[in-house]
Amino acid sequence: MKNIICYILFMVSIHLFSQENDLIQWKSIQQADSIQQKGDQRLILVDIYTEWCGPCKLMDRYTFHDQKVVDYINENFIPVKFNAESKENVTFKGKSYQWVSNGRGGGIQALAYFTLGGEVSYPSIALINARGETVFVITGFYQADDFLETVKNVKKEIIDKI
Numbered sequence: 001m002k003n004i005i006c007y008i009l010f011m012v013s014i015h016l017f018s019q020e021n022d023l024i025q026w027k028s029i030q031q032a033d034s035i036q037q038k039g040d041q042r043l044i045l046v047d048i049y050t051e052w053c054g055p056c057k058l059m060d061r062y063t064f065h066d067q068k069v070v071d072y073i074n075e076n077f078i079p080v081k082f083n084a085e086s087k088e089n090v091t092f093k094g095k096s097y098q099w100v101s102n103g104r105g106g107g108i109q110a111l112a113y114f115t116l117g118g119e120v121s122y123p124s125i126a127l128i129n130a131r132g133e134t135v136f137v138i139t140g141f142y143q144a145d146d147f148l149e150t151v152k153n154v155k156k157e158i159i160d161k162i
Contacts, residue, residue, distance in 0.1 A: 066144030093132035
């Protein structure tokens with residue numbers, strides 16, 4: 001009986017560990033900035049979300065857990081998860097950004113606002129180059145296959161312009 005319990009615990013821990021390794025390796029915006037400063041020229045892919053956004057949660061649950069999406073994002077981008085309503089001060093590319101109140105109890109983190117060029121909607125995926133410039137924004141919910149196709153096409157389009 002003791003061996004069976006040990007075996008079950010072992011198998012559960014392997015399963016949980018393997019699932020964790022198969023996920024997108026999200027970074028903070030500061031970590032992504034540091035990675036680019038060290039010479040990594042991949043674009044930063046920023047998932048800009050809010051806690052209350054239903055489509056954002058669907059992207060997390062389905063799209064960002066699809067293994068093809070996970071593999072492509074981890075290999076081709078520096079992935080960042082960014083809460084647009086975070087009240088934390090953020091420094092990115094040498095500039096400081098703060099939360100700004102909308103006067104009705106809510107507000108937005110200025111980095112999200114500027115990254116999206118003032119066109120705020122959730123979810124939004126911003127692609128940012130090494131100079132801190134937003135080069136493309138993908139808005140709305142996407143199923144995994146559609147998201148993968150879109151992000152591949154956008155990346156190719158950006159590379160072709162360089």
